[in-house]
Amino acid sequence: MSEQDYEYLDAPEDLSQIPVPGKLVRQTREQRGLSIEDMSARTRLTDNVLHMVERDDYLGMGEPVYARGYYRKCAEALGLNGDLLVEAYERHSGTMSPVPTIDQRPSIAYREGPGRVALAVAIGLILVVFAISALWLWDKDGAAEAAAQTAPSPVGAIPTPQPSTAPVERPARTEVDASSRNEAPMQSPLVTPAPTLAAVTAQPTPEVRPTATPQASAAAPAAAPVRPEVRVEVQGGEAWLDVRDPSGNKLLYKLLQPGSVREFTGQPPFKLSLGRADNVRIWVQGQPVEFKAQIESDLRAFFYIDAQGRVSDEVTP
Template sequence: MSSERHDAAADMAEPNTLRNPGETLREAREARGLSIAEVAQELKISRQAVEHIEAGRFDRLPGDTFTRGYIRSYARLMGLDPNRLAVEFDRHRGIEVRERPVSSIARVKMPNGSGRSIMRWSTLLIVLVLMASAWWWYEAGRPVSEPLLPMEELESELLLDDVEVDAMTLPEAIAKQTEALPADLLAPEPEAPAADPLATEAAADASVAPQETTPVADAQTELAAPVEEPATAEGRGLQLSVAADCWVQVSAVDGRVLHSGLLRDGQALNIDHDGALNLVIGDRSAVTTIRFQGNPVTLPPQSQSGVVRLRLGE
């Protein structure tokens, strides 16, 4: 009975007689001749934390987990066993270290045949939905094509386009007469080759010239082959000739376009007009001669694009 009491008293007194791991660390530091400041600098902690560890004032440190880490680092710095000092710290603090049994993982059961069938059908359904979505997105993004017009309506639209182009280049009275002609007279011969636009305009001028029943606009455009003398005997208006293909646009100051098109190599442009003109030349180097109201015109320097814009008569 007395022996049992002695053992119980020894067990109760054992926690108080356990050695503080901080004392072991302090003795190792002093044996190496290091100061507290040097240890704190190596461990990257404060000097007060090192003092609390060596004095056993662990309740002034930020928790047992951090304190245990400090002790391990301190032990490695001193060349001691960090695990042994960590166990001494746990015993000193009265922390019981228990080994947790490793629980086995239950065996995973493979799905039965019905589960595989459901998974297969679900996958197939998802694939079908994705394909349908992709098809719908593709169809929605395609432009809606316009229905094809019958041949008669298509020919009528082409004739209307031809009339509008003629109205831009010919005088106003000629444009009105062209619009008044029946569609069957305006339709081109199916086997005839397409005529050059400049030749068509010259032929239209030749066919309309004898008619004097309607007034002609004050600005008339004429394209002809290059000649030695200006087209207008009095030297009125604009005379321009080119030695290479060149796009030229001539318009009055009120915005009316008197000519807009491509002059071929060797062609000349003659415009009978009294007022000022706005002139745009696509290629300055292609122009050989240019006169306005009988006087030669000096073109400004060519820009990087080669286009020249100027106003004549002001």
């Protein structure tokens, strides 16, 4: 199908001029001489899904993201333009993707003439104020420094003592009487005599009481909830991912192209809904997650992942 076949897509209100995408897929398949089984081998879609595509069973195909993927796979297998085929599906099914709007503020237009003069006057006033402030601060600092240099010494200041150079007179030594040398030495009041053995044994032995072990005043704080890191990669083809936490918050909700990588963290268990799950690879805390058993025949998968990367079909306590 060429670009000229879709020139009428610029007029979405006239749906009668837009070919039905499923009918176009079926006609092209028959012209190529291909059967449903041949298409299934080329697109890796089941026969049931291909029949829904050719019948334009939009409700049976599920979410619009899955239907767009089915039409793109058929377009690749038949040599059609996938973007135009998906656009035809969106026009007929009423699932046109909303075009994001950008809030663009108007640019500021500078006025000519008196506006420039006013700007120059304002800049001049600012420079004058800055110069006056700098001069005032400089004069203030200079006056403070001069006052500090000429200030007298404070009253009552204690002078620094100077060492004396006068000779020190020592008292004359007196002779000690020989008889006094045989007297008992004087006991210094600062020296306490050592206790005798009898006095030590007579003192009572202090009672030793066991020290009470303090009890824990409060229980240990509760451990913080585990928030594992999850890494998702898309390989081989595009895939749809819908990842939510137990509260229903969307951690990842997007159609990813081949080579895309997304990393996130949150409160497990995570609820995952995948389209083209065969193109998705998942790691939890750096460990790969095996979920091939959850991939259905139409390449969709619905399962849960806990904090250790374990897979289950329903939430485990």
